[in-house]
Amino acid sequence: MATIDLIVLGMLKKEPMGAYDIQKLVEYRNISKWVKISTPSIYKKALQLEEKGFIKGNIVKEGKMPEKAVYSLTDAGNREFERLMLEIAAKPIHIFLDFNAVIVNLDSLPLEIQQSCVNSIEKNIKTLKTYLEENILEKENIPEIPETGMAVLQQQYVLVEAIEKWIASLKERFPSNNQ
Incomplete structure (x- = not known):
């Protein structure tokens, strides 16, 4: 590869x-x-x-x-x-997110399980965001860390924030009394 x-x-x-x-x-x-x-x-x-x-x-x-x-x-x-x-x-950019396999199949599940799946993905995104925040804070003032490495961490953080917003919009389609 x-x-x-x-x-x-x-x-x-x-x-x-x-x-x-x-x-x-x-x-x-x-x-x-x-x-x-x-x-x-x-x-x-x-x-x-x-x-x-x-x-x-x-x-x-x-x-x-x-x-x-x-x-x-x-x-x-x-x-x-x-x-x-x-x-x-x-090369063209491809973003592979394993959880999209869950998203494309949500409609095959009862609403309660759909919500559970989306909530699990949301929880994992929040965990990743926390990890990235801690990693950025820990490494941002260390001169030995290459700027390019920090750029990748910041890129990942921006992507996580975008996914969080997307998940919030996805959750809006669920009835509010079942969340």
Whole structure:
């Protein structure tokens, strides 16, 4: 998947690191909240990118720790990174929201269950909004946090606010005495 390639190559463009370090950075930056990426996919992707010549692994041993591969970007990897940046930036935007599978099927349920489903989605959106608010407040004054990372958090927050407004309009179609 090109997105995972871009995430891994982008991290290695900044500095050499092992697959474990990439995985920890993905967790720390909460990248999996806005891009479909998993821990096993990072390890697998590192091996694939090395096979393709985009990254090079050097085996290092630090102290009493076991040996590990530390990956760095090759010239071909740098070109691939730039190619992927341009390719992905030029693609049409698709916003996939898993809960839309529930929304398109609401009319197949009794009103009470419809309301329960929408209330659950609303609760999860509020939870996400709180998480984003806390994350933004926690990271906004830390100079090591890249502006681009903050921009993604702010983008997610704006999307969550829009979804909240949309849910409120959706709930208006329900009879008020059953909410």
